[in-house]
Amino acid sequence: MTESKNKPPKQLPLGFRLEAERSRRGLSITVCGVVSIVDLSCETVILKTHGGKISFVGKRLSVKVFEHSTVEISGKVEDIRFDFGKN
Amino acid sequence: MTLERIDCLIFGYRRIEIPEADLAGATTRLLLKGIPIIINGKGSFTVRERDAEAMRSALSGVEYTESERLGLLGKIKSFRHKIALALGLIASLMIIILSSSIVWDVRIEGNERLTDAAIRRELEECGFSVGTSWIRADKSEIEARVLSDSADIGWININRRGTVAYVKVIEKEIIDAPKEDAELGYSNIVATADCIIEEITVTKGQAAVKVGDVVRAGDVLILGALPESSGGGLCSADGTVRGRVSDTVSVEVSREYEKKINAKTHINEIELNFFGFDLNIFKNYGNLPEDCDIIEEIRTFSLFGRCALPLSLSVTKGENYEIEITEYTDSQLVSVALSRLREKTHGLLSGCDLLRIRTDGEFTDSGYISRNYLTYIRDVGVKVPLSSE
Numbered sequence: 428m429t430e431s432k433n434k435p436p437k438q439l440p441l442g443f444r445l446e447a448e449r450s451r452r453g454l455s456i457t458v459c460g461v462v463s464i465v466d467l468s469c470e471t472v473i474l475k476t477h478g479g480k481i482s483f484v485g486k487r488l489s490v491k492v493f494e495h496s497t498v499e500i501s502g503k504v505e506d507i508r509f510d511f512g513k514n
Numbered sequence: 515m516t517l518e519r520i521d522c523l524i525f526g527y528r529r530i531e532i533p534e535a536d537l538a539g540a541t542t543r544l545l546l547k548g549i550p551i552i553i554n555g556k557g558s559f560t561v562r563e564r565d566a567e568a569m570r571s572a573l574s575g576v577e578y579t580e581s582e583r584l585g586l587l588g589k590i591k592s593f594r595h596k597i598a599l600a601l602g603l604i605a606s607l608m609i610i611i612l613s614s615s616i617v618w619d620v621r622i623e624g625n626e627r628l629t630d631a632a633i634r635r636e637l638e639e640c641g642f643s644v645g646t647s648w649i650r651a652d653k654s655e656i657e658a659r660v661l662s663d664s665a666d667i668g669w670i671n672i673n674r675r676g677t678v679a680y681v682k683v684i685e686k687e688i689i690d691a692p693k694e695d696a697e698l699g700y701s702n703i704v705a706t707a708d709c710i711i712e713e714i715t716v717t718k719g720q721a722a723v724k725v726g727d728v729v730r731a732g733d734v735l736i737l738g739a740l741p742e743s744s745g746g747g748l749c750s751a752d753g754t755v756r757g758r759v760s761d762t763v764s765v766e767v768s769r770e771y772e773k774k775i776n777a778k779t780h781i782n783e784i785e786l787n788f789f790g791f792d793l794n795i796f797k798n799y800g801n802l803p804e805d806c807d808i809i810e811e812i813r814t815f816s817l818f819g820r821c822a823l824p825l826s827l828s829v830t831k832g833e834n835y836e837i838e839i840t841e842y843t844d845s846q847l848v849s850v851a852l853s854r855l856r857e858k859t860h861g862l863l864s865g866c867d868l869l870r871i872r873t874d875g876e877f878t879d880s881g882y883i884s885r886n887y888l889t890y891i892r893d894v895g896v897k898v899p900l901s902s903e
Contacts, residue, residue: 464538464545469555490553492541494548495548496545
C-alpha cells in the first residue's frame with residue numbers, strides 16, 4: 428500500500444493574544460504568539476505575530492522575552508497599531 | 515514578574531552587551547528558542563545563568579559581550595578561593611549563636627533575708643548557674659527542685675532576657691511558734707480595764723461574767739476550769755471578751771517652742787549611679803558642724819515616664835540651722851493641740867468600735883490642754899496564769 432501523497436497542509440497557528448493591565452510603570456502588555464521582534468527601542472517596539480504586525484509606541488518602554496513566544500512590554504504605552512496580514 | 519528578577523538574583527545571571535542594530539535580531543533568535551531574557555536598555559539584556567549555554571548557541575555568529583556570573587551564587591563562587599574568609603564567617607556566626615544560648619549572668623530579685631550568693635548556691639545545686647545552656651535547662655524542673663530542696667524559698671521564677679537570667683524569689687515567712695502555755699499551764703482570762711461587758715465568747719473554760727455586768731480591772735472574766743459535765747479539772751481559759759470602756763485622752767502643748775531656721779545650705783557630695791556603679795563626682799571633705807541637718811536627695815530618671823533608666827543622681831546637702839525660741843499664737847496653739855490629740859486618739863482606737871467622743875480644751879498659763887472623752891468597745895480580756903498559791 429502506498430502512503431497517501433495528499434497530506435493535509437500543516438495548520439499554522441493563526442492570530443495572537445494580547446493582555447494588558449495597569450502597572451507601576453504605566454501599562455504592562457503581554458503578547459502571545461510572537462514570531463519575531465522587528466524593532467526594539469525605548470520609544471518603539473514592533474512585533475511580528477501570526478496575525479500581523481503590532482507596533483507599540485510610547486515612552487520608557489521595556490521588553491521581556493519569555494518562553495512559548497511570549498513577549499511582555501511595559502512602560503508608558505501611548506499608541507498600539509495593528510497591521511493585519513502584513514508580513 | 516518580580517519573581518523573575520528574584521530568580522536571577524539568587525541563582526545568578528549574566529549581562530549581555532550587543533550592538534543596538536543587532537538587538538532585535540538577537541532577541542528574535544532567543545524568542546524562537548524559548549530563552550527568557552530581560553532587555554535592560556539600549557543594547558543590553560539579562561539572561562539567567564542556567565540559560566546562558568543555550569543563549570550562546572542561539573547567538574552563534576553574533577558579536578556580543580558577556581559579563582561574568584552575577585547574583586548571589588556568583589558572588590559566593592567568587593569567594594571559592596577564599597576559603598578562610600568563608601570559614602571565618604561561618605565560625606563567627608556559630609560563636610554568636612552558641613554564646614547567646616548560654617547563661618552569662620544570674621540576677622536575683624525579691625530577696626530580703628537571703629543573700630544573692632546563698633540563692634545562687636541553691637540554684638547551682640539544682641543545675642542552674644552561669645554557663646548553663648538555655649536549651650538544656652528545664653526552667654520548670656529547676657524551679658520545682660529549688661522549692662523542694664530549699665527551706666527558705668517559698669516561690670521562685672526564672673526569666674530569660676537575652677543571655678541574662680532574672681531570678682525572682684519570695685522567701686518563706688518565719689512565724690514564731692505561739693508560746694505554749696507551759697508556764698500558763700492553767701490560766702484565767704481577766705479584765706484589763708474597768709468596763710461593761712458587751713460580748714463574751716468562751717471557747718475553753720467557764721464564763722465568770724455575763725453581758726451587762728460591770729467589771730473592774732483584774733476581775734476574772736473566763737475561768738480556767740472545765741465544766742463538771744466535761745470531767746472537770748483545770749485548763750487554760752480561752753475566748754473573747756469585749757467590753758465598753760470609757761477613757762480620756764489628753765494632750766498639752768506649750769506655747770513656746772523651738773524653731774529651726776535654715777541659715778545656709780551647702781552641697782556635701784554628688785554621686786552618680788550608673789548601671790549599679792557609683793561614680794563620685796564631688797565630695798567636700800571635712801567635718802560637718804553639729805547643728806546641721808544632712809539631707810540626701812536621690813533623683814532617678816526615666817524615658818518618657820515609662821521606662822526607668824539605670825541612672826540616678828544622689829546629692830547630699832548639709833543645711834546649717836539655728837534654733838530660735840518662738841511662740842505659737844492662740845489659734846496655732848489650738849490647731850497643734852488638736853492635731854496631736856487626733857494622732858494619739860487614732861492610735862488608741864485602733865481595732866476598737868468608737869461609740870462616743872467629746873472634745874474640749876482650755877488655755878493654761880504655759881499653753882493649751884486638749885482632751886478627748888471616749889466611749890468605745892474593745893477586747894478587754896488577757897490571759898493570766900493560775901498561781902499555785
